[in-house]
Amino acid sequence: MPPAPLRVTPHGGQRHSSGKAGPTAFPEKYTHPRELLKSLFDAAVASAQPELCVPPHLPEPPAPGQGRVIVIGAGKASAAMARAVERHWAGRGVPLEGLVVTRYGHAVACEHVEIVEAAHPVPDEAGHAAAQRMLHMVQGLTPNDLVLCLISGGGSSLLPLPLPGLTLAHKQAVHQALLRSGANIGEMNCVRRHLSAIKGGRLAAACHPARVLTLLISDVPGDNPVDIASGPTVADPSTCADALAITRRYALDLPAEVQHVLASGAGESVKPGDPRLARCETRLIATPQMALQAAAQLAREAGVTPWVLGDGIEGEARDVGKVLAALAQQQARHGGPITTPCVLLSGGETTVTVRGQGRGGRNVECLLSLGLSLGEAPGIHALCADTDGVDGLEEIAGAVWTPDSLQRAWAQGLRPLDHLMDNNGHGFFEALGDSVVTGPTLTNVNDFRAILIDRA
CATH class of the missing domain: 3.40.1480.10 (MOFRL domain)
Known part of the structure; x- marks a missing residue:
């Protein structure tokens, strides 16, 4: 019989291990x-851990009665990030509300922010429905409102809202093809951004004219915010032409509708300098x-x-x-x-x-x-x-x-x-x-x- 697998606690500290002890050069x-x-x-x-890295970056709230605080987000750490926000928000005088999406099995209990679980790495209907609701939630905000966006790795799959003319099935086919292709994360996310109704700065643009603060836990080489969950709240300098070149580089067999969106430029994302992003701030809190x-x-x-x-x-x-x-x-x-x-x-x-x-x-x-x-x-x-x-x-x-x-x-x-x-x-x-x-x-x-x- 093989020994039991090594088990490590999720938040630091050993729970159990296998293997025979022997002479080493290490302390006792x-x-x-x-x-x-x-x-x-x-x-x-x-x-x-979000409990450690989120609290130092919590913003000042709007004056009581002067604006709302909406918490949104996506990623494998997003539910824990929302819980950390709730635990350290007490006494600020402005209630929280909102919605975040995390991977199945990664949810934690929150009182004011709704937690939705969805599939990763291939998206599903739960993530699709949550992305639609999130985009609707930030419509009609005012300059007095604050949107706190909690983003971590995995958000690309957890917010699968396709552009008009595309379906969830198209998004699933793209994700599966990219995962098997050997493309790096930057290349994969470039393609995803240009097929999405919520990524590539589109979520932040929908929040305009509210103030948007995005807290990021980075899972990408170089910590480029546009590549973390495909950058739903940051400007994207890449283009549909770049995304199309990537699909050709890896000879991806994609649906005709997907190829049309990229070839026509219909999937162009929100670019640097867009006035809708003027009140957006991004902070890397863990890397x-x-x-x-x-x-x-x-x-x-x-x-x-x-x-x-x-x-x-x-x-x-x-x-x-x-x-x-x-x-x-x-x-x-x-x-x-x-x-x-x-x-x-x-x-x-x-x-x-x-x-x-x-x-x-x-x-x-x-x-x-x-x-x-x-x-x-x-x-x-x-x-x-x-x-x-x-x-x-x-x-x-x-x-x-x-x-x-x-x-x-x-x-x-x-x-x-x-x-x-x-x-x-x-x-x-x-x-x-x-x-x-x-x-x-x-x-x-x-x-x-x-x-x-x-x-x-």
């Missing part, structure tokens, strides 16, 4: 390298870099030297895995710019061009490729996981690699390369008992990768 508080890796992941997730810094600080406290490789690493997951393995081996064999024991930290969003039929996600694909490149290299452990708790379509955050992973796989008759070629990372690590399971973390600052090297 960490009984095994796995424990340190999981603690680093916990620290990254905890740093981006991948902040999460990596939190993990790095915990590593230092454990006597382990951190090296943050980057917060916006992109590319094919299996290719990124190979490069990270080469960096780890260089450090382990020859030393490098940091002292050992050390941990290589990185974030961003890799992509997977789906060719197989397996159960996979970009983090486990990256980790399996990394592990195959490492082989049985001693003293190197790694964890790759998604900070929202969901890697691909599975309710599994990611997995852990250990120096004996290959031996344990072969002992079970597993063929690791076959699993990689079939995009079956979840199937592989689940069989070893090395999946990392968190449940919904209620935040999302994208991929988290940690490679621990305890010998030179």
Whole structure:
């Protein structure tokens, strides 16, 4: 029987782990390298919790009796963000009302803001209906009103309101094609913005002339607000021509109606300088870099030297895995710019061009490729996981690699390369008992990768 999967609490702190303890170069508080890796992941997730990062950015309300406060939003963290707003709004004299949309399983109880759950990554009717209601909710506002918009990763799928002439089925077909194409998140969101009646600044334009403050938890490389949930409240400098070029670049087989919207320019988004966005402000309140810094600080406290490789690493997951393995081996064999024991930290969003039929996600694909490149290299452990708790379509955050992973796989008759070629990372690590399971973390600052090297 394989050991139980590694379980990490959604808000930081270890709940349970598997694996045998053994000699390590780490302080006694960490009984095994796995424990340190999981603690680093916990620290990254905890740093981006809405309860921590939302309250410092709450705005001054309108004068009592002079205006309304409408809370709207979408994303995997949006419900937790709304709860944080409610908890810290007391005593401001102006009541809250509103609607946010989050992924199934990510809802939390709120008193004044309605929480709707919908599908991700392929949109459904629940998200479609909620987007329609949200757009209607912000009609007819005045200059005295305040709209507080809470946006996090996942919002592109959770607010699927197509332009006139398109249907939800068209949007679903586009999402499915993009997910299988290997396009990066910026490219995917460019296409989505130009097919949407609510993204690409259109939601903010509908709020005019009210004041709009958008609080963003970033899940995209570079933290570009227009790419976070496809930018419903920010101006979009890209064009329909850009989106059409992307669909051709990846040879996407799209419905004729979709191609017409892009080719005709009918899907043009709200551009910089549009006067309807003059009273809009955007604040980044949690980012991948902040999460990596939190993990790095915990590593230092454990006597382990951190090296943050980057917060916006992109590319094919299996290719990124190979490069990270080469960096780890260089450090382990020859030393490098940091002292050992050390941990290589990185974030961003890799992509997977789906060719197989397996159960996979970009983090486990990256980790399996990394592990195959490492082989049985001693003293190197790694964890790759998604900070929202969901890697691909599975309710599994990611997995852990250990120096004996290959031996344990072969002992079970597993063929690791076959699993990689079939995009079956979840199937592989689940069989070893090395999946990392968190449940919904209620935040999302994208991929988290940690490679621990305890010998030179």
